Amino acid sequence: MGNTRFIPTLTVALLLLNFVVSFSTKITTNISTDQSAVLALKAHVINDPQNLLTTNWSSAFYICKWIGVTCGSRHRRVIALDLSNMSLSGFLPPHIGNLSFLTWLNMKNNNFHGPLPAQLANLHRVKYIQLSFNGFYGEIPSWFGSFPKLKYLSLSHNNFTGEIPSNMFEGLPRLQVLYLAKDGLSGKIPMSLFECKELQDIDLAGNKLEGILPKEIGNLTMLKILQLHNNLI
DSSP states (O other): HHHHHHHHHHHHHHHHHHHHHHHHHHHHHHHHHHHHHHHHHHHHHEETTTTTTHHSSTTTTGGGGGGTTETTTTTTOEEEEEEESSOOEEOOOOOGGGOTTTEEOOOOOSEEOOOGGGGGGGOOOOOEEEOOOSSSEEEEEEGGGGGGTOOOOOOOOEEEEEOOOGGGGGEEEEEEEEOOOOOOEOOOOOOGGGGGTOOEEEEEOSSSEEEEOOGGGGGOOOEEEOOOOSSSS
């Protein structure tokens, strides 16, 4: 009788232990994925004059304590990456797209260059992207329309060329701030821009944009700032 009563208790204990081990393994795997992605970025940094990443981004320290890295309190995943004003130079690796919990990406005022990796389109939770004052080049990718939660997008003062993708803004319903100033952009302002009803601040100054400003701009009833100077509009 005693042994019979013991079996259910033992079963529950084993199930609980299995859950704990499985949950811990999952958390470790997720942290490992984020750490690998951030270390891949470090590997693509060519110059770190202040040795900020060189000395701090190490497996000897917990990733959530690394400079410029913020983890969420609930899942302990990387939710923010802020490397602004660090005088870094290098490239953005495709591994950044593995930071699946990232909501904030700020790399303003560095010397990152090259085209933007398409894997950034995997950051479906991102709300803030600030890549201004770098050396990114090529055309602005159409996959920037893959961020349904994005509120702030700044790509100003880079070396982008070509036209703004016509469908870029169709997938950005929550966009509030758009900075694409002094990027060498040409063509017309996409009509899809005027579907972003929450826009409050637009800066497209210093490009080669042309055409007539359409009446649909009246759809942007929350718009407070519009900068279009030094274009052909």
